[in-house]
Amino acid sequence: MMNLTGYMTINGVDAWTDYFAFLCEDKVDDNFNFGELQKPLEMKEYTTVEFRERDGEELPDVLPSPRYKARDVTLYIAVYASTLSEYNTRRAAFMEAIRAGWVNLKVKELPTAYRFYYKGITDAKVLEDATDGRIIGCWKVKFREPKPGFAVE
Numbered sequence: 201m202m203n204l205t206g207y208m209t210i211n212g213v214d215a216w217t218d219y220f221a222f223l224c225e226d227k228v229d230d231n232f233n234f235g236e237l238q239k240p241l242e243m244k245e246y247t248t249v250e251f252r253e254r255d256g257e258e259l260p261d262v263l264p265s266p267r268y269k270a271r272d273v274t275l276y277i278a279v280y281a282s283t284l285s286e287y288n289t290r291r292a293a294f295m296e297a298i299r300a301g302w303v304n305l306k307v308k309e310l311p312t313a314y315r316f317y318y319k320g321i322t323d324a325k326v327l328e329d330a331t332d333g334r335i336i337g338c339w340k341v342k343f344r345e346p347k348p349g350f351a352v353e
Contacts, residue, residue: 209306210297219294224278224338233275237310241268241348270346278338287335316343
């Protein structure tokens with residue numbers, strides 16, 4: 201397994217160094233995670249006024265700055281370990297970290313850091329290498345980004 205130190209941080213902690221956790225994909229050559237993180241933000245509707253006596257709706261001549269809706273982001277995350285016992289320990293530590301409150305996520309290739317909170321998780325797909333017994337568990341984690349575009353330093 202390649203060294204993924206510095207690839208992803210959670211609340212300033214290196215995910216690989218502390219949990220042996222990393223972003224993974226469900227399918228070969230897929231970019232689901234990057235697509236989720238970089239999907240365009242959905243704008244909130246402008247406040248309008250409708251009069252029965254007039255066609256359409258009324259808006260100010262100068263529209264206010266755009267504002268964005270909160271969004272859900274689902275990421276495929278995996279934990280790597282040499283044994284099933286080690287996997288369970290690392291997974292538990294990782295889950296404790298993302299359930300503890302805000303999740304400030306930074307991925308090396310992306311210019312933005314994200315501020316999420318944990319919403320839920322699917323059952324893990326746990327794979328064991330038949331030759332040496334190494335374990336990789338992968339699951340989908342759902343996060344909520346209440347203020348999309350909020351810059352986290």
